[in-house]
Amino acid sequence: MSDIIQDDPEMPEDGLNESAEPLRRAIGERYLTYALSTIMHRALPDARDGLKPVHRRILYAMSRLKLASSGGFLKSAKISGDTMGDFHPHGDAAIYDAMARLAQDFSVRYPLVDGQGNFGNIDGDNPAASRYTEARMTKVAEAMLEGLNEDSVDFRDNYDGRLTEPAVLPATFPNLLANGSSGIAVGMATNIPPHNIAELCDACLHLIKTPDARDETLLNYVPGPDFPTGGVIVEPRESILETYQTGRGAFRLRCKWEVEDLGRGTWQIVVTEIPYQVQKSKLIEKIAEAIQLKKIPILGDVRDESAEDIRLIIEPKSKNVDPDILMNALFKNSDLEIRFNLNMNVLIDGVTPKVCSLKEVLRAFLDHRRDVLQRRSTYRMGQIDKRLDVLKGYIIAFLNLDRVIEIIRNEDDPKAVMLAEDWGDGVYLNEPQAEAILNMRLRSLRRLEEMELKREHDELLEERKGLEELLADEGLQWGRISDQLKETKKTFGKAYDGGLRRTQFSEAVEVEDVPIEAMIEREPITVVCSEMGWVRAMSGHIALDKELKFKDGDGPRFMFHAETTDRLLVFGANGRFYTVPASSLPGGRGMGEPLRLMIDLPNDAEIVDFFIHQPDRKLLVASTAGDGFVVPESDVLAQTRTGKQVLNVRGDVTALTCKSIEGDSVACVGENRKVLIFGVDELPEMGRGKGVRLQKYKDGGLSDVRTFNREEGLTWLDPAGRTRTEIELDEWAGKRAGAGRMAPRGFPRDNKFT
Template identity: 55%
Template sequence: MATDFQEPPIGVLDAPFDSALSERYLVYALSTITARSLPDVRDGLKPVHRRLLWAMRLLRLDPSQGYKKCARVVGDVIGKYHPHGDQSVYDAMVRLAQTFSLRYPLVDGQGNFGNIDGDNAAAYRYTEARLTQVAIDLMDGLDEDAVGYRATYNGEDQEPELFPGLFPNLLANGASGIAVGMATNIPPHNAAELLNAAIMLVDRPDADDAAILTHVSGPDFPTGGIVVDSPAAIAENYATGRGGFRVRARWEIEREKGGAWTAVITEIPYGVQKGKLIEAIANLINDKKLPILADVRDESDEAIRIVLEPRSRTVDSGVLMDGLFRFTDLESRFSLNLNVLDKDRTPRVMSLREALAAWVEHQFVVLRRRTEHRLAKIADRVELLDGYLIAFLNLDRVIAIIRTEDEPKQVMIAEFALTDRQAEAILNMRLRSLRRLEEFEIRTERDKLDKEQAELTLLLSSDARQRTRMKRDLGKIRDRYGPETLLGKRRTTVAEAAPTRDIPLEAMIEREPISVILSERGWIRAMKGHVELSSADMMKFKEGDGPAFAFHAQTTDKLLLAGENGRFYTLGADKLPGGRGFGEPVRAMIDLDGSVGIVALLPARGNDKLLVAASDGRGFIVPTADVIGETRKGKTVVTPRIGAKLVVVRPVDAAADYVAAVGDNRKMLVFPLSELPEMTRGQGVQLQRFREGALSDATTFVFAEGLSWAMGGDSGRTRTEPDLSLWRAARGAAGRTPPTGFPRDNRFGG
């Protein structure tokens, strides 16, 4: 039975769960975005950093003053301004002091603030800190009403909403952070370049992205390195506010006696921990993934010095470094996501030009506020000076009023037409000040203030004067951080470089000689060294088996195996089973059916070409590079006609100019090699015509040198037929009986 609906208890809100959850999550998300994770485009700071610097300023931790314990600073921050954990606040403070994290550190730390190896800083009870000149420049104007203030979280104090200084902190020091549904990642840049671009924007506020890049060449990381992206890629990144930069370590070659050399790393990419980098390089060596590298040593002190020792002096330094760039963080990618809070506290992705223009616009607001503040101060001082002048001109009467009247303030106001502030100031004067209160000094100061007041009034009323003043002020800051200064000198080089090359197999595998043998039944093995191919160790087979192919090779070679079906398979010589025992079935390494015979096994040599032909007498020339396939299924090269099969796979002699073909009908034909086409796949053309039988063998040779073949028996002698004019004909002819003594198996041998 249904019950009547009951009203919720007083104080309990009845609402759908999904809407209540979404509303509360939205509040959390906005809080994270605007009050924690994203920097403000105007000063480049997050609230925690701003509060840290503000607290240090109130503690008078100027560069000229002594250090104070970081525990004191962290205590003030979390107690007055930032209601979060002490460790998170201290971690933020540590980063502001790390010279390898910030391009222009805002905190001058004393003690262990961590290192580039990845070691953590000491606890805050052991470390001390004070502000740097950069932080002072960033906060310049806080005493001149340059920015607004707001109440702290408990309402007991005030804190600035942002910093007004002329230092372009957002782009100079960069920023990173993860909010809810968005993130930011901004690389550091050179302050002098940014200020030059800002000065240009003062005169040309409509300047485009290309104009900005005439001053800003790219990121300037505190750890140096080389940005290797193309100018077009860099321009695209800055125009969209998204992308990334490829950063490589800086290295150089140090030559030693005898021709030996080492590669020395002097700068590593930004954000890479040196300890982990060296560990990764050592793992490459231990795992033999880069055999041309023999050793890595860390000889760093305050400066980075990582020494890389090659396996031998013949190693190509470019190949070695390309391998390290590919497999380690010696080349890393710094992602760009210029997501910031604009002047309305709205998060959005800006281009470099938009971010710099927003900062320049903020500086004009600061300039006007500081001017208005100074004008107010001048007005206050002029009011007092006018009162002092009246008191000086009527000094005896003023003294009499003070001595005789019960309410001297009101009497002076009435008699001399003074304001309340003027009268109060006169009454608060000390007697010893009267001797210095001379009319000349008062009028001099008054005239000086009148002149300054007139200039400031003109400044407020003229955009042109404001631009001139802005350029002058920006120029002074630029000179402080110019390229000739130690802090302002550019550290990162921007130089386009090609992507890392594919590392040759020789660099990945230790080159060693081996002897390869494949049996008639398809068992393959490789013995170390170049042993005699007819030795007892090489000729060891299972009962009923025997040799099919045997040759010398290197572990860096790729071996080509050709099946009768016209497919070619590639085997890595370094992956062959060892010479002990009988080896392993080669068909277990590739997808070759047991019913398909093996025609050839040979090393793939660079730019070599192969002569391939099927039993029906059709064939062609194919480049070796076009038959290499890395998959188990191999690569189809020859497509024999029905009933035919691949029977010939022979390397083409580089000097060869003729082809010799022989059929099982014992007919031989010689024709020019130029009549044979070069193809990558297919059936080819007719080498020799047969009425009965099929092609038995074919080879290439130098016509002027004649044709040689091995004589029977164990003599090892060969026979050469120097004059082959009787067998010379056009391609596709039937041929004639071979010379006397030609092998009875109709094979050219070799």
């Protein structure tokens, strides 16, 4: 292997290393070749016609098959097969997928392919196999190919040199912005949204009149994308302007919805348009998942009533819910609102990748149209010159018709004789003229009238003069392009099927930050959590000593009365607090669900406490090492399921207890059965930390802690289950971090106050 990567290796005896080079250079050159191929021939569209090679080749293959928009359909398998065999030597499945997308009116703003059969749907279903579907070009595709046979663009050899293919299409239609494009190359990508053709034509016309037009002015003509699936853009105008100026940015796109009154105060939300590239089936699944996991407690149900049009029904949990608040919650938790990123990375002149502004892309299209106009005009002048030359020959033949007939009837090589013949005043026929006369049908002789020939001759001279003036005057050229753009706007604008703007603009409705809990119906529940962490909410306030069913080997641990509007706090042995809305708990039927599915509590962390959140309360948290502090309960609320770290623990130390502050004194008992009492004011109030030492131990750690009022005494349950109160506590009183003294006689053997 060392011989292979040397800079100048000798030829090995086995002859395997015929050409050696450094490994870094070999890999670098090959990867660069691959990267350039991906960028130029696969992923990025051409700024002139807005097409990638595969789409261009599909349309060219369809034009060769004469699949006009007014003609018949042809099997998709034939189209993809011809494209693959003649121009695009890749998988037929990839070619068919590309062609099918061009036929999907929910994917492409102005379809280039007219499909017959199952070409997929907005639910995300794939098209039928190519042998079952048929296709032909649309009028838009024909506009893309207009003038292709008039030397309007360059042609290049296909992959095997048998045929030629266009390097770019003439494109009288601004396809890049009208239909958009997306692709991922090597080290770069592109993502361009579709736009409205009438607005693009207006912007191009303004750019022709004012070449140095400002981006702000162009925004008056092209206010934003126009997606095939409609929707509502809620992006501010300033943001849209910056996006078009830089070629990079994003658009906030929402669904279109309305409130439908069902009578008696009830209502439902009807979604009629969903954001671009969002699959309806997956959207409904995500909303249904949010209902199941109770991420949006005020959301009742979702169902699909769509037929040909979109109709999604969203039902609130209660008629008291505000529709705007419900939709704002859905915008945050589903794809009813998306951000469509714009990255206008295109190939300038089919060679150089560049991130362009809106103005630069429009200018590239206009420059291409001018180049096509010049080439078509030059081609037409050449055709006129050829026809004029033939007409001169026809006139000579008409004036000498008898001699022409005589030569054709009597001579073995009439062409040579006609070329050598002097037709008067030193006039001779050239080879094309003689060929045209010989190829003329006999029945054409009756129409060979001198006046008719001269009329055609004069008309062609007039046309040629106009073309010469056009090629010599840049102003006339832009005038002709303006006329073409106006015709394009007329053809594909408002009168065209689907030509009206579909995507609307609006401002994002700023709803006051009303807690969702405020709209939840207030109902009594009994929260039950088992020793293994299975939680459920029983309807109503049932007796807390009622026997309930649990899984085998499991039993009750936490059971308390609450309401559906409450927020519950879970304190884990890892020192984190987790917040669980009471309304999100599963119902009382069955055994409930594991609490760990609702919060990200590690499997090795036990549940220390589970209780109702009271914002104005303070908590004492402590670890097994005997460290602790006071924390306001309002500071422990977590916004995410990952919880909020409050008590820092490390190694074998875990969170031990969480008690509400109820009194002026703190009582600690260690595993050594020593009790220490000190004032609550000796503990710091913190938001997070390890805390301070509560009690000092030689061996073991903290067993329990509680707060109480010194005047009322310290109570506990003795071994017989009787409540005992100790008033004289001076023997155990001391300063924080002291060792304490042995517990009073009759103190519980488990070293717990309760």
